[in-house]
Amino acid sequence: MTMTTKPVAETLARQLALVIDLDVCVGCHACVTSCKQWNTSGAAGPLADERAYGANPSGTFFNRVQTFEAGTFPDTDTIHFPKSCLHCEDPPCVPVCPTGASYKRAEDGIVLVDYDKCIGCKYCSWACPYGARELDEERKVMTKCTLCVDRIYDESLPVAERKPACVMACPTGARLFGDVKDPNSEVSKAIRERGGYALMPEWETHPANQYLPRRTASAPTRDSKDDCGP
Amino acid sequence: MNPAMSVVIFTTLCGAAQGLVVTLAVLVLGGALDASNATVNSGLVLAGVMLLASLAASFLHLGRPERAWRAVMMWRTSWLSREVIVLPLFTATVGLWWLTQALGHFVPLLPVICVLVSVLLWYCTAMVYMCIRFLQEWAHPLTLINYTLIGLSSGLILSGALLALIGPQGVAVQVAPFALVITIVAWIARALSLRRNRTIRHASTLQSAIGVRARDIKQISMGMSAGSFNTREFFHPASRAVLKNIKWGFIVLGFAVPAVLVAWFLVSHDRSAWLIAFPLQYLGLLCERWFFFAQARHPQNLYYQVVS
Numbered sequence: 040m041t042m043t044t045k046p047v048a049e050t051l052a053r054q055l056a057l058v059i060d061l062d063v064c065v066g067c068h069a070c071v072t073s074c075k076q077w078n079t080s081g082a083a084g085p086l087a088d089e090r091a092y093g094a095n096p097s098g099t100f101f102n103r104v105q106t107f108e109a110g111t112f113p114d115t116d117t118i119h120f121p122k123s124c125l126h127c128e129d130p131p132c133v134p135v136c137p138t139g140a141s142y143k144r145a146e147d148g149i150v151l152v153d154y155d156k157c158i159g160c161k162y163c164s165w166a167c168p169y170g171a172r173e174l175d176e177e178r179k180v181m182t183k184c185t186l187c188v189d190r191i192y193d194e195s196l197p198v199a200e201r202k203p204a205c206v207m208a209c210p211t212g213a214r215l216f217g218d219v220k221d222p223n224s225e226v227s228k229a230i231r232e233r234g235g236y237a238l239m240p241e242w243e244t245h246p247a248n249q250y251l252p253r254r255t256a257s258a259p260t261r262d263s264k265d266d267c268g269p
Numbered sequence: 270m271n272p273a274m275s276v277v278i279f280t281t282l283c284g285a286a287q288g289l290v291v292t293l294a295v296l297v298l299g300g301a302l303d304a305s306n307a308t309v310n311s312g313l314v315l316a317g318v319m320l321l322a323s324l325a326a327s328f329l330h331l332g333r334p335e336r337a338w339r340a341v342m343m344w345r346t347s348w349l350s351r352e353v354i355v356l357p358l359f360t361a362t363v364g365l366w367w368l369t370q371a372l373g374h375f376v377p378l379l380p381v382i383c384v385l386v387s388v389l390l391w392y393c394t395a396m397v398y399m400c401i402r403f404l405q406e407w408a409h410p411l412t413l414i415n416y417t418l419i420g421l422s423s424g425l426i427l428s429g430a431l432l433a434l435i436g437p438q439g440v441a442v443q444v445a446p447f448a449l450v451i452t453i454v455a456w457i458a459r460a461l462s463l464r465r466n467r468t469i470r471h472a473s474t475l476q477s478a479i480g481v482r483a484r485d486i487k488q489i490s491m492g493m494s495a496g497s498f499n500t501r502e503f504f505h506p507a508s509r510a511v512l513k514n515i516k517w518g519f520i521v522l523g524f525a526v527p528a529v530l531v532a533w534f535l536v537s538h539d540r541s542a543w544l545i546a547f548p549l550q551y552l553g554l555l556c557e558r559w560f561f562f563a564q565a566r567h568p569q570n571l572y573y574q575v576v577s
Contacts, residue, residue, distance in 0.1 A: 071492070095495035103492035105572060107475075109483035117489070120479050122572065135400070137350035138339035156339055159332020162349050164502060165270070168403045168473065170569025173498040179332030236480045239568060241472045242403050250480055 054128060054148035055186055056219045056247035057203065058226040058235055059121055062254050063213040066104055066119030073208030074102040074123070074184075081189050083154055087177035099175045101184040102205055116253055121214070123205070124171040124184035125238065125246030126150050132163040132172065141181070147218075148247055149188055154180045168242050186216075219247055270404075271505045272562035275329035280394060281423070281554045282326065283356065284416060286319035287387040288424015289431075290363055292444065294380035296428075301440055304375040308435045312428060313367035320360040327356075348400050352393040359386045391417040398561075405469055406565040411462040418455035419523075419557065423550055425451055426527055430547045433540035441534070441543065449531045456524035459557065463516070466564055473568040488575040500573050505563040512563060515556045522553025 078101055079086045086099040102123040109116045126143075130150050133141045140156035141163050143149070152163075152172075157180035164172040164181060172183045187203035190196065200207060206214045217226035226249075229235060235249035293312045296302040302309055328334045340353040366379040395413035402408050425448035432441035475486050491500075507515070527550040534542035 068492075097493075097495055097497055100493075100497070103497075105492040106489040107479060107481070107486050108489050109481050109486045111485050116481075116483070118479065118481060131401075131403075134343075134346035135349060137341075137343050137347045137353055138336070139342050140339075156336070157333065158336045158339055160330060160340070160349065161332075161502060162347075162397075164498070165404070165567070166401050168568040170499045170503065170567070170572055174332060174502070176498075238480055239403075239473050239477050241477055242568075252480065 050128070050220075051145060051148045052220060053146065053218050054126070054220045054247045055191070055217070056126055056148070056226060056249070057123070057186070057206070058215040058217075058219075058229050058249050058251060060213040060215070060229070060233075060251040061118055061120065062251060063211045064104075064119040064121060064209075065211055065213075066106055066117075067210065068104050069208040069210060070121055070205035070214060071100060071102050071104055073204040075100055077187060077190065077204035078185070084178060086182065087175045089176055097176075099173050099182055101173075101182065118253060121205075122169065122171070122238075123248070124150060125169060125244070125248040126184075126186065128245035128247055129243065130167075131242070131244055132167045135166040136163050148220075149186050150183070151185055151188065152181050152183060154178065154182070157181050168239050168244065169246075191216075219249070270562045270565045270567060271502055272559045273330055275326045277555055277558045277562070279323045279326040279330070280416070281551065281558050282319050283323035283394070284391070284420030285423035285427055285551065285554075286316040286323065286363075287359070287390060288421045289319075289427045290316045290359075290383050290424070291387050291421065292425050292428040294384045296440065296444070297380055298377065301443055302437075304370060305373075306437075308428075308431050308437075308440075310367070310370060311435060312431050313363055313370070315427075315431070316363055317360065317367065320356070320363065324356060324360070348393055348396040352390070352397055355386065355390045355393050359383070359390050362386050388417075391420060403473065403568050404565050405471060406466045407561075409462070409465065411458060411465065414458050415455070415462055415561075418451060418458050419554060422448070422452040422455045422524075422527070423547070423554055426531065426543065426547050426550055429531070429534070429543040433543040438538070438540070441540070442538065445531050445535045449528060449535065452524060452528045452531065456520070456528065459524065460520075471566065471568070473571060475571050475574075478568065478571040488572075491573050491575055499569060503567045503570050504573070507563060512560070515560050515563075519553045519557035519560060522549050523557045524550075524553070526550070526553070 088098040090096050104119055104121045107118045107120055109118055126149055130143055133143050138156045138158055140153045142151060159179045161174055172181050175182045191201050202216050206216045215226050215229055217224040219226050221227060229251060230249050233251040235251050237246045237249055289312055293309055297304050297309060328337060331337055340350055343350040344354055362383050366383055369376050395416040398407040399412045429441055429444050429448055476482060527546040530542040530546040
């Protein structure tokens with residue numbers, strides 16, 4: 040049962056990831072609720088919901104959608120921004136874990152937490168610049184997006200449904216899922232053709248998840264006045 | 270960061286115990302104190318109690334303390350794991366020194382090992398914070414320097430208090446100049462880190478956090494109505510005014526007051542100066558460590574600017 044601390048290979052042959060299209064996301068939170076539904080119903084036990092019907096409800100989520108406004112009125116862009124674990128290729132949260140509960144899988148690059156080994160010291164959450172990890176206040180262990188590892192390999196599901204719950208739920212197709220190391224995959228093509236980018240590249244964590252920019256936000260020279268009708 | 274009192278108490282208590290043991294070891298090895306002296310004996314017992322109390326405090330930080338033993342597993346990669354190994358090791362060497370002494374044997378190698386393991390423990394503890402490169406307030410050698418100097422300063426003042434209570438008085442006079450100099454140097458080093466943090470330029474911006482280049486970006490919603498782990502763990506609840514008071518509190522109580530009291534002892538040989546100095550300094554150092562955590566701005570906070 041002992042897990043050796045084999046250092047993660049510099050580049051894995053396969054790296055599953057999400058590519059999120061900010062041009063298409065409408066901020067409906069369907070990915071948030073479907074994620075919660077799938078992951079609260081799994082073998083790992085329910086995700087905490089504290090004071091669910093109180094004035095200050097709180098709970099564990101693996102995925103959140105935030106909203107930002109860029110630019111100044113009237114030239115503003117509303118950006119709905121889903122964020123979950125980015126499954127970094129060089130995840131800073133993994134080597135700091137004192138128990139080995141946090142690990143990155145060599146076969147598909149998914150970063151996971153072994154809930155049976157986690158001591159709830161929260162150190163890995165300090166070591167994630169993205170705030171992707173949340174301590175479950177009921178189980179007292181660190182939790183995070185698993186890329187629905189208990190779904191994507193499930194052979195009892197039709198092949199088309201072997202995708203993370205958030206991808207299945209997205210009504211606008213803003214979430215793509217696949218192997219970013221396969222140059223012919225849908226995600227690799229999208230990153231190449233649409234200028235996919237990583238969050239906080241300054242920390243060189245090499246996030247596997249990437250974002251496709253807003254087409255409007257990436258064209259700041261457009262003359263917006265011409266677009267307006269009378 | 271939101272300072273956890275368990276970690277604040279753990280690091281300050283442990284640091285003072287380390288400083289006390291190092292002081293006793295140097296006094297014994299240097300011949301200033303006889304190894305069988307009552308101050309050495311009670312000092313080692315006190316250090317042992319403080320180390321056990323700090324270990325207990327560190328357990329309070331865990332969600333699953335019953336699994337704490339697992340934390341020794343990843344010593345190859347994790348500074349936290351290394352700290353978890355070295356702390357009991359240090360406690361054990363202190364215990365062994367005390368035990369051999371109690372049995373009437375003085376093994377000069379044991380205080381030497383105690384000093385070396387104590388230095389190792391300061392290094393491990395500081396590296397736990399220093400190694401997180403994007404917590405820029407921590408990721409600097411000053412973190413190591415401060416943890417070590419503050420531990421030494423509080424340990425020297427604690428040993429001064431012990432010598433004032435148990436004696437011999439002459440040794441307290443010998444300790445005082447070192448306590449004064451180390452406390453002032455620790456004060457300077459902490460002031461340097463405060464100065465560095467005041468002008469720190471954070472590498473991450475809201476632009477890099479969400480990958481939008483627009484100059485003006487504001488958050489409309491952070492995706493939940495009433496907070497989450499992300500808003501509880503990484504934001505401290507103190508106001509700007511409270512933060513400022515705590516900063517001045519630790520500068521005065523942690524460094525200035527003990528330095529003045531030790532200087533007063535040097536002039537007057539008034540024993541009570543030590544006895545007042547340690548509790549006041551410890552209170553100041555609790556504030557110092559609280560501030561150390563509170564001042565660190567985690568880049569994830571960029572994602573949580575508006576509650577709605």
